[in-house]
Amino acid sequence: MGKRILLLEKERNLAHFLSLELQKEQYRVDQVEEGQKALSMALQTNYDLILLNAHLGGMTAQDFADKLSRTKSASVIMVLDHREELQGQIETIQRFAVSYIYKPVIIENLVARISAIFRGRDFIDQHCSQMKVPTSYRNLRMDVEHHTVYRGEEMIALTRREYDLLATLMGSKKVLTREQLLESVWKYESAIETNIVDVYIRYLRSKLDVKGQKSYIKTVRGVGYTMQE
16 A cells, blocks of 8 residues: 655645645645644644645644644654745754755656655664664663654654664664764765764754763764664
8 A cells, every 4th residue: 555645735736736646656645735734634644754835824844843743753744845935944844854845846856755755764664673672772762663762751752854863773783874874864865964964963862861861872983873882
């Protein structure tokens, strides 16, 4: 059965076109125009990808992601909007979305990007399900089936990219270089800089670490990162 996509697009003609083209690729698409309704649907349904505008009318894409993360962790979000609408927001968008794409949309580029996202996700999910090492470290626990992470009894709201990075680190028995992490977590973005790994390590530490306690992620100078003692 095809992957399920929630498409939140206020331009009706574009939404209809994208929906038809994605269905041709065997994706199941639910199309909606209003942010609050989309949020309600996303809370009730496990979508493989949520494709939405940066500005939804009444809320932003970040508002949407923040509200969703209070109940669901590691949702896969992709932002679609005009270049001028996204100017100055890219760093913020990268905090909650796995990717973004500009309008006007070249459908072949969008389909290729979505396909690559799913390949990367499927690789990491399969790796997690087959891990022989425990999906826990200290008092961190990863629920692979539901893509959620807990510190003790508290659920930590992670973006899908943060979750994938954490899963990769927890699933490795060795130190991983930045290049290895890029290959596993960002494999479909050929032009991305290696410093994005350091940026996301900081994001993860800001959510996982407790002040006054040792960080969950260890930096091995000159090599990379690990979660092994």
